[in-house]
Each structure stands twice: as C-alpha cells, then as structure tokens.
Amino acid sequence: MPDTQVKKEVRYINRDFASLRTNLVNYAKVYFPNTYNDFNESSPGMMFIEMAAYVGDVLSYYMDSQIKELFIQHAEERKNVVNLAEALGYKPRQSFAASTTLDVFQLVPSTGTGENNKPDYVYSLIIEEGMQVSSTLDSTITFRSNETVNFNFSSSNDPTDVSIYERDGGTGEPTYYLLKKSVKASSGVVASETFTIGDPQKYLRIALNNTKILKIVSVKDSDGNTWYEVPYLAQDTIFKELRNTAENDPQFAQYNDTAPYLLKLKKTSRRFRTRIRGDNKLELQFGAGISSDPDEVIIPNPDNVGSNLPGGRSYLDVSIDPSNFLYTKAYGQIPQNTTLTVSYLTGGGLSDNVPQGDLTSISSIASTYDNDAGVVEGVSNVVKASVAVNNKEPGIGGKGPETIPEIRNNALAHFSAQNRAVTMEDYLIRIYSLPEKFGRIDKAYIVQDEQLNKSKLLQPVSSTDGSSVLPTDQSETIKNPLALNCYVLGLNSIGNLTTVNEAIKQNLKTYMGQYRILTDAVNIKDGYIVNIGVDFEIIVLAGYIKREVLLSCVSKVKDIFALDQWQFNQPIALSDIYTELAIVEGVQSVISVDIKNNWDADLGYSGNVYDIEEATKNDIIYPSMDPAVFEVKFPDSDIKGKVTTT
Secondary structure, eight states, X not given: OOOOOOOOOOOOSOOSHHHHHHHHHHHHHHHOTTTOOOOOTTSXXXXXXXXXXXXHXXXXXXXXXHHHTTSTTTOOSHHXXXXXXXXXXXXXOSOBOOEEEEEXXXXXXXXXXXXXXXXXXXXXEEEOTTOEEEESSOTTOEEEESSOEETTOOOSSSOOEEEEEEEOTXXXXXXXXXXXXXXXXXXXXXXXXXXXXXXXXXXXXXXXSOSOEEEEEEEEETTSOEEEEOSSXXXXXXXXXXXXXXXXXXXXXXXXXXXXXXXXXXXXXXXXXXXXXXXXXXXXXXXXXXXXXXXXHHSOOGGGTTOOOTTSOOOTTSOOOGGGGTOOSOSSBOOOSEEEEEEEEEOOSGGGOOOTTOEEEEEEOOEEESOOTTOOHHHHHHHHHTOEEEESSOOBOOBOSOOHHHHHHHHHHHHHHTTSBOSHHHHHHHHHTSOGGGOOOOEEEEEEEEEEOHHHHTOOEEOTTSOEEOOSSOOOEEEEEEEEEEEEEEEOTTSOEEOOOHHHHHHHHHHHTTTBOTTXXXXXEEOEEEEEEEEEEEEEOTTSOHHHHHHHHHHHHHHHTOGGGOOTTOOEEHHHHHHHHHTSTXXXXXXXXXXXXXXXXXXXXXXXXXXXXXXXXXXXXXXXXXXXXXXXXXXXXXXXXXXXXX
C-alpha cells in the first residue's frame, strides 16, 4: 500500500519565545513520540528547542519591525520616515527661519517752496530683496528682507508714510522728509559650497555639508550657466520673476506701479531636485542627459510621426515603442567638466526669535534709483547713508529640524492637499496668496464657465403642419466642468475697489498654472462694482445731543459697509442695518433706511447702473446675476443721516 502523507499542524500566529517553545515541545511529542521524550528543563534536547525558539522570536521581532518601517504612520527610524515622506511628495525641513516685519526709513530732500514744498521723489530708493540686518544682542543672527522695498511705489496695501524730518531754521520750510515702508524679513545668512565635476555621471548626486539649510538660493557653474530647482526632474519648466520694465516687457511696463514684477514661465534643461537624506544633509540630484536640447527634441512627437516635415525625421525607418512617447530618458542635463557653486540660505532655530526693536544694524544693502537723472552726488550720499531699519514685531517661528511626529503628520497633510487646486475654495486660497510683488487681488469669485448647449440648438421640433424643423432659437447654457471663470477686483491708491490691469491678470494666470489641474482652464475676468449710498432717518431720545447721536449712527453705517466685510454676490439685509442703528446709544427709533445706486462715472463712481428697487425682495437687496460687490465708495458723502423730531 502506498504511504499516506501525514498532515502536520503548524501554528503561525504564536510568535513570541514562550509560545514558540511550547509549540516546539508539543510538536515533538505529537510527531516524534518515540524519537525523543526527555523534556526536562536541563536536558540537551530542551536546550536546542529553546535555542530554536529564541531564533524564531528574534526573527519575528525584526520582521515586524521592518514591516512597521514600511508605513509612515508607524515608522520610527528617521531615515525611513524621511524617505516615506519624500514618496508622498513632502520634503522635510532641516531648519525653520524666524520671521518679522521691518520698518525701513530713508530721507529725501524737499523740492519747491511754500505750498509747493514736497518730497523730491527723484531720491526715493529701490532697495533690493536680500537686505541684511543684524541683531544688536547677537551679531551672528541675521535677517534678510523677503521683498524689494520700493519707495517710489505706494498703494493702500503697501503705503509709503511721509513725515517732515527737518525744517529750515530761518524760513521754517521742510528741508528733508522721512519716508517709511514696511517689509517682511526672515532669519538666515547666505553661504556657499563648491563642487568640481569631471566626466558626466547619470543622476549625479552631491550633498551639502551644512545641516541647517533653509533654501537653495542659486546654483551656477563655472561656464556662467544657472541651474534651476524643480520639484521633480521630469518638470522642465520653472517660474521666473522679472522686474516690470519696458526692457523686459513693453506691453505690461505701463502697469509697473501696481505690478512691479512679472511672473514668467521658462523652459530649462539645466535643472535639479533636492531631498533630505537620513543623516539630515541636503542632497542635490541632476538629470541624465548630455544634450541641451529640450525634451520634445529628444523624444519623438507622436503628432509628427510619418509626417515627413522639412528638416525633420519621419521615424518610419525605425522601430517605434509607444511607451517612448510617455517619458523622457533625459530628465535634464548632467553637469560635466565644470565647477558648481551652490549658494544657500542657512540659519534658523530658536535663537533666531529676537525681541522687538533688536534689528537695527544694516550689514548689507543694495539700493538704486528708478531714474538717476537729476540726482546730485552729494545729496545722494546723504540719502543712501540715511537708510535705517527697526523690527516693529518680535521675530517668531524659528526652530530646529522637524521631529519625526511632525514629518509624519505634515507629509500626510501635504499628500491630502497634493499642492494643487481642486475645489473652488482651493482656487480662492491660491488667488489670495499671490505674492504682492506680482500684484494684489482684494476680492475674488470663482464660478464654472457657461457655454451654449449646441445639441439642444440642433434638436428638431415639430411644426404646426406636423413636419420636423430645426428651431430658430432654442438656446440653453450649461455648466462647463473643464473651465472656471475667475472674477477679480483690486484696490486703488486710496483703498477703493477697482478692476485690475492686464499685467496682474497675466501674473495671476501664470501663478495659477502651477496649481491648477491639467484639464482645468482658468479665465481671469473683471468683477463688477456697484457703488451705493445710504440715507437713513432716526428719532433721538430726549436728553441726548442730536448731532452726537447722528455722528455715532453714521460711524455705525460706515462699519457695516467697511470694504473688508463685503464679498462678491453678498446681499444687503436692510433689517440688519435697522437693528444696528437701533442699538446705538441715544436712538429712540429708526424711521427709514434707503439704499440708492451711485453710478455716474464723471463723479468718480464705477458707471455700473443697478436697479436697487427691482432687486429688493422682503427687505433684502439681492446682488446682480453678474459677479458684483456692493461698495460705499465715498463714505463721508455717500452716507447721510437725518434726525426727525417726534
């Protein structure tokens, strides 16, 4: 008779030492009863059983530990947490800079006499980004300005404060004015390291020695080429900011007062990415190509295969792998036979959290004039020497590298957002975060685009005689899920709403291109401004001064219609105005509240006519179907109150 194979029971879930020892003893008793039966604690057989249980317990521990290190929620080793975070698209920080706001001052001479005496803005400076200011308590702590300080430019969001600094002893006329602007600054100093590169090496990696790097400032080679940082090597475009001048862009230079910089999209083959290694060093990785041609030259364009374009290759004489159209084998150029100079910003930590008024010493500054025609050297020396700074806020936010729990939670949060705009709220957040150097958006509204439903237009209908004919007018608009209309408004120099210029719109469109989904089209459009006036009538309680009560009511209405309280398509609830006026001290009752449309462009209004009466339902003034914002443009004259006697 053939031998029957005995099915032996093996337990897989009991993996600790005691369970393994017990299972091995039971296994020997069941399947080898006649081979070995001495299970005394001191027997040689038990020694081997316990050694096997020990090895099994150790192996089980290491397997569990390795499995745990594969998941960022449970990983404990820093290098593993960093690598897993990178796989989720998040780059841990080596250090965090402190930030504050600097008040920057300069003197300018006066020009003119009498009523015509004013600051001579020919001497107003443009202080480049990166001005360095040292701490008085610790000279090793340095802060850098994050934006250019342009004393020529003044707006409601970036005002230039002017005051008289010095008067002539004889005439009393101002001789010098003091200009003041505010700018954000963060801690850190610029350092650099050089690397000699020989023969080309695919996906070259170089590590910086400093372990407190805040960001890469620049990477240049000895041939004068600039290398640009990208989030991943497959990205061949970067965003570059340029001063808004006629030389850089003749079309938008006229708008440099509101958009001092332009955001441009640039293709580059010289690119690199960065990552944090497990030893907390920053590593730069380059591509694998040796050609300066862009990727579309290296990779065949499927639209041109077989087209036999002049000067091009038909690709019909070679074997075509469809996957070749999906990726690049270059991922940017390889630096070769050159010397790379890597400049970076280093610093951060708790020590950078300086107190208020500590940053007063300028250690490095680069300043120019917008136009040096008419500038006198002697006066210019006085002006440039007069530049002073002071931090009006304490430095906060400085700390060391991210801890493992911080990396874990930040990576998961970053992965959920994926650094892209999906919802309308995502788009609004990105719009409002446009850096002010590229223009300022004060009000924004996002809505899906509408387009004509052509299928409905072409649908036949029955005529009176029973025949089918095409409709003459059966138009219907439908939502276009692949296009968004973004309505925006800005502020003018006195803080009133205004449409934004084309330079800001172009900057915004370029900026949004970094975050929008590939299939989304974003159309930047002007929002509408509906200027209004408010007339109200009240009765004042006996014993109160009517004028004082009336002024308090006017002030209350101004607060209600403060511009920061109003957004696109926000209705006006008359009942709320009645309630707010009624609770003003001294008001007995509110007789009436009347809202009117001020539209005359010759008087400084928007020119948009709106039928307030037709739009009022149940004491609510509804906004226009077009995206619009209600605005009291001239509160001092557009808000009028009247006291009525009982």
